Amino acid sequence: MKKILVADDDPGIVDVMQIVLEDGGYSVITTMNGKNVMKLCAQSPAPDLIFLDIWMSGMDGKIICRELKSDPATKHIPVIIFSANRDTREIAAECGAEDFILKPFEIKDLLVMAEKYIPK
Amino acid sequence: MVDFCPSAEMRLITFPNMLKTALKYYLSFARKTNQYLWSDIAIASRKWYVKYLFSLGIVLIATIVKLNFYDVIGDDSPFILYFAAVILATGFGGIGPGIVATILSGFLADYYFLRPINTFQITSNQVIKFLVFIVECFLLISLSGAVTRASRNLRKREVRFRAMIENSQDAIVVVNRLGKILYASPAVLKVLGYTPVEIRTMDIEANFNEDEKRKLLASYRGLLNTSGESLTLVHQFLNKDGVWVWIENTITNLLDYPGMNAIVFNFRDVTDRFLLERQKDDFVGVATHELKTPVTSIKAYTQILINRFTKETKPEAVKMLEKMDGQLNKLVSLIGDMLDVTKIEGGRMQFQEGYYLFSTMAQEVAEDLQHTSEEHEIEIELEGNPEIFGDKERVAQVVANLISNAIKYSPSSGSITLKSECLKNTVRLSVQDQGVGISQENQEKIFDRFFRVSGPENYTFPGIGLGLYISKEIVKRQYGELWVESKKGEGSVFYMELPYDHRMMNSHFIHLAKIPQAK
DSSP, X not given: OOEEEEEOSOHHXXXXXXXXXXXXXXXXXXXXXXXXXXXXXXXXXXXXXXXXXXXXXXXXXXXXXXXXXXXXXXXXXXXEEXXXXXTHHHHHHHTTOSXXXXXXXXXXXXXXXXXXXXXX | OTTOOOOHHHHHTSHHHHHHHXXXXXXXXXXXXXXXXXXXXXXXXXXXHHHHHHHHHHHHHHXXXXXXXXXXXXXXXXXXXXXXXXXXXXXXXXXXXHHHHHHHHHHHHHHHHSSSTTSOXXXXXXXXXXXXHHHHHHHHHHHHHHHHHHHHHHHHHHHHHHHHHHHOSSEEEEEOTTSOEEEEOTHHHHHHXXXXXXXXXXXXXXXXXXXXXXXXXXXXXXXXXXXXXXXXXEEXXXXXXXXEEEEEEEEEEETTSTTTOEEEEXXXXXXXXXXXXXXXXXXXXXXXXXXXXXXXXXXXXXXXHHHHHHHTTOHHHHXXXXXXXXXXXXXXXXXXXXXXXXXXXXXXXXXXXXXEEHHHHHXXXXXXXXXXXXXXXXXXXXXXXXXXXXXXXXXXXXXXXXXXXXXXXXXXXXXXXEEEEEOSSEEEEEEEEOSSOOOGGGTTGGGSTTOOOOXXXXXXXXXXXXXXXXXXXXXXXXXXXXXXXXXXXXXXXXXXXXXXXXXXHXXXXXXXXXXXXXX
């Protein structure tokens, strides 16, 4: 089963994404602390896809994304930035993320996005 | 003298040159006289006894001169030279010494030069001569008093206006038609950090923000063609310390104003105010962003439930949850509107520009919105598929706003027409409905922020009155126009006109000039 990491500081979002993605047939790990993202990616097996919020308490999502993309061990993992910010597209491009999704999203769009990067 | 060549000195001797020289000396004498004699400040600065002594002295001198030249002057004109004495005494000391000189001159002229001389007797035909002298002297004195008063008032007024301008906290800069700075008030030092002299001599173009320059220049050039008009711009300026300050600049075109013939810039530092406003905008920005987070999860939960109840075939629950989802979409768009307004107000609405196909975009929007209403049919008549340079998503937002307004305000009639036309420099899109229409008086106001039509029918239509304001601002920032033609009760047509490529500023101006006729 493909593994997805969801990183967002809002419990409501984390919970709902877990339900949607698990319903969609993925295994989901979550964190609400930006500092855990790198640790979770170092685990084995590493996640196949990361949904990353920009405004994370404790740590800026952009910095996390750059860190992921500069580390040879994690740079192959697709990162999808998701935020309520209208500038999300620019931010995603700027920090090297593969794609972005705007909040609030339709759950089918979320599944389409996951399917796009990790075809089952 | 064959090789005679008139030198400059030689030429002086000719009659016209003599006249010219005489005139020159006379004018400089008159100027000095004016400066030393009639100037109220000079008069006021003299001690009173000096003025009266001068008056006595000048009359005595006149008498001595007259007595010495008695053979030449004779006693036919007894008051000759005394006029000069009275004029000088008045000019030097003002009205009081002038009167003293008049009385003294009268007595002396009577004693020495009216027959019989060396007496104070006056024969009857000389009384008239004497009285005329006195009256003329008084006229001279009052005239000189009037001149003094007028020049004093003029100077006072000038001093007052100068003080007002020089002490104004607003900086004032006067520029001629060619852009040369004619005057800069001392306050420019406070606002820009440069002294008035520095401002006049430096090349200030480098102190403007590159991004703003084009827009500022366009507005400025527009103003140059509209005499008597003024406009206010808020822009940045690099001050002497190398800090960008925010300037609120009111520019007035006084090129045709007699005696002025210049452009007047009136500006002040609004950096503090600007930063405070930005703080407020940031707050609203963060607040709306935070509002979106819970809405996102509620919306997702709702959709999860819809999926589960669909699987369990509970149509009633599914229907209610779908309505809930629709309401959440409304909430999301309201939050989005608030965020947009904040960005517009802060001048920070971002545009992501590129080429896009206009009709494809309009078609997609119309098809999306067709799903939201079963009672309305959107008829689409789009001409061609022109390529436009601009922000596709923002323009799509405007089209969506126009179509959803058409749906909202035509509750009983089903047909909405979306049409486009390719013009020379622009593409024109129209959205027509057969709905409630807008009265003449409200047609301008509907584009104002927070404006909603008041009256019995407004209860029927929800909304916070931001949609058209945002649309107008977006279109304006895409260098286009948005307007409406409508009749109450007969529906409305909203027009949006956008340049194919707004980077061609000239086409933009041609386009703006065309609009009033188009209406």
